[in-house]
Amino acid sequence: MNDQCVFCKIINKQIPSNMVHEDEHVIVFADIAPQAPTHLLIVPKVHIPDLNELTEEHAFVLGHISMVAKELAARLGLAETGWRLVINCGADAGQTVFHLHVHLLGGRPLAGQMA
Ligand code: AMP
Ligand code: ZN
Numbered sequence: 001m002n003d004q005c006v007f008c009k010i011i012n013k014q015i016p017s018n019m020v021h022e023d024e025h026v027i028v029f030a031d032i033a034p035q036a037p038t039h040l041l042i043v044p045k046v047h048i049p050d051l052n053e054l055t056e057e058h059a060f061v062l063g064h065i066s067m068v069a070k071e072l073a074a075r076l077g078l079a080e081t082g083w084r085l086v087i088n089c090g091a092d093a094g095q096t097v098f099h100l101h102v103h104l105l106g107g108r109p110l111a112g113q114m115a
Contacts, residue, residue: 001047005097006045008047011042012039017029019070023068028043036110037107038076038078039103040104042065042104048100049099050090051089052090069083073104076106078107081106083106083110085104087103088103
């Protein structure tokens with residue numbers, strides 16, 4: 001928990017979110033400024049600022065996130081049409097929230113652009 005972190009506050013239910021999934025390791029909620037018809041954020045409950053700070057002890061969370069993403073994509077009807085996961089890291093990638101998160105995007109053709 002980082003007191004200044006908006007995603008830690010969402011995880012701790014101190015601020016609201018449109019949550020679609022929660023388990024021991026992650027929370028998933030709708031992005032407040034969606035860039036596609038489906039735009040979810042899959043967020044590990046542990047506060048890791050970005051991929052630069054990832055260590056071996058955290059690495060399993062990324063595998064778990066992939067499994068959660070696959071299950072949500074199927075549940076939301078995206079498995080057939082396609083979908084994308086995006087992780088931004090640092091200024092050049094446009095990262096704005098420094099709590100590691102994975103964007104799940106789908107519901108329109110995404111080819112030719114990254115998000
Ligand atoms: P990134 O640019 O990868 O750091 O993405 C951060 C994302 O978090 C952006 O797409 C924002 O729209 C989203 N975001 C920021 N605050 C909130 C919030 N309170 N609830 C939902 N999404 C948020
Ligand atoms: Zn945090």
